Amino acid sequence: MNDNVQPDRRPPRFPAFGIALLVTLLLLILIVIGSRGLRDFDSALIGYAVATVFTVAALAYRYTLWISRPPTWRYFRAGWANFFSLRNFSRYSLLIPKAWWTDILAQTFILKRGLWRWIMHMSIFWGVILSLAITLPLTFGWLRFTLIPPDQYLAWFFGLPMLRFPIEAGTGFAIYHALDFTAALLIIGVVIALWRRITDAGLLIVQRFSFDLVPLVLLIAIAVTGLALTASSMWWEGKFYWFISLTHQITVVLWLLSIPFGKFFHIIQRPASIGVTLYQTINQDIEHYGEHTHNNATTEGGQCERCGQELPSEQFIHDLKGVLNDLGQQYQLGEGLGSLHDYCPTCKRVLRGSAYYHLMGKRFL
Incomplete structure (x- = not known):
C-alpha cells in the first residue's frame, strides 16, 4: 500500500x-x-x-x-x-x-x-x-x-x-x-x-x-x-x-x-x-470480494503492515488519509514504517505501547 x-x-x-x-x-x-x-x-x-x-x-x-x-x-x-x-x-x-x-x-x-x-x-x-x-x-x-x-x-x-x-x-x-x-x-x-x-x-x-x-x-x-x-x-x-x-x-x-x-x-x-450508505456498501463489498474499480484501475483491500490482517478497501484508506491531510494532520511513523493507517487496530495499540515504552523505559510499567 x-x-x-x-x-x-x-x-x-x-x-x-x-x-x-x-x-x-x-x-x-x-x-x-x-x-x-x-x-x-x-x-x-x-x-x-x-x-x-x-x-x-x-x-x-x-x-x-x-x-x-x-x-x-x-x-x-x-x-x-x-x-x-x-x-x-x-x-x-x-x-x-x-x-x-x-x-x-x-x-x-x-x-x-x-x-x-x-x-x-x-x-x-x-x-x-x-x-x-x-x-x-x-x-x-x-x-x-x-x-x-x-x-x-x-x-x-x-x-x-x-x-x-x-x-x-x-x-x-x-x-x-x-x-x-x-x-x-x-x-x-x-x-x-x-x-x-x-x-x-x-x-x-x-x-x-x-x-x-x-x-x-x-x-x-x-x-x-x-x-x-x-x-x-x-x-x-x-x-x-x-x-x-x-x-x-x-x-x-x-x-x-x-x-x-x-x-x-x-x-x-x-x-x-444515501450517498454514505452507497459508499459504505461498496467498500464492504471490496472487503469481502477484494477488488473494485477506483480511478480507472483495479485496487484491492490492503493488509496490515505488521500482522497481515485484511484492512478496509484502498479507497477508504485513501479517503481517510486525504481527509486528515486536508485537516493538517500527519500520521507518518518514520522511515520504513509507513502511516499509522496502514495498520489494523490491534497493531496500532501495540505500536503505541512500544513507542511509550521506548520513550519512558521501565517507568512505563
Whole structure:
C-alpha cells in the first residue's frame, strides 16, 4: 500500500454567501412566476413568506459551509462518483431506492431501537414534511382554489388547473382539513418526544433546553393553534380568530427561523446519508470480494503492515488519509514504517505501547 497517498484535491471553498443569495433570488423568481406576477399571492400570508425566504437563505448558507468541510466534501464527492458509476449502477441498482425507504421514508433503522421511538420519529417527520408541502405552495401563491358554482372547487398550481372536486364530498373535506390531520400527527410525535425527554434519565443528562426542547414546544404550539383556527371557524363562530391566527403566525415564524441553527437542520442533512450508505456498501463489498474499480484501475483491500490482517478497501484508506491531510494532520511513523493507517487496530495499540515504552523505559510499567 502506498505510504504517500495524497488527496485528489482539497475541498473547494464555496462562497456560502453567494450561493445563499443565488438560491434566495431563485426562490423569489419562482414566487413571482408561480403566483402569476403576485396576482395569486395572499398578502395576509406575507409574514410566513418572508420568514420562509430568510430560512431558505440561511439553510443554503449553512449547508454550503457544512458540505465544504474536508470530511463532508470528500465523502459527499465519493458518494456521487459511486452513484454515477455505470459499474456500480449495474451492481447496486436497487440500493438507492432501498436506502431511501430504510433511511428516509420509513426510517426502519429506528424501528430496531424501539417501536415508540419509531412512531415518534415518523409522526414528527411526516407531520413536518406534509405540513410544509401544503403550506409553502399556499404561502407563495403557487396553490389556490376557485369556486365553480354551485358546489365545486377547482385547484390551481402555478397558474394551471389541476383538480376539480365537490365541496361537500370526502375529497373536499380531506383537502381542506389536510393541515388538521398533519397537526394531529405532529401532536402524537411531539407528545411522545416530550414524554421521553422528561422521563429518560439518559436524555435528561445531555439535553439542552434551547436545542432539544424549544423546537418541540414550538411544534406543538403550531399544531395546537392550527387546530384552534379550525375550531374557531367551525364551532366558535370566529371568536378569538384574530388572536389565534397571530399567535399561530408568530410560532410558525420562530420555528422556521430556528431550522437552520437548531435540531431540525438534520432533516436537510439526512438525504446525504444515501450517498454514505452507497459508499459504505461498496467498500464492504471490496472487503469481502477484494477488488473494485477506483480511478480507472483495479485496487484491492490492503493488509496490515505488521500482522497481515485484511484492512478496509484502498479507497477508504485513501479517503481517510486525504481527509486528515486536508485537516493538517500527519500520521507518518518514520522511515520504513509507513502511516499509522496502514495498520489494523490491534497493531496500532501495540505500536503505541512500544513507542511509550521506548520513550519512558521501565517507568512505563
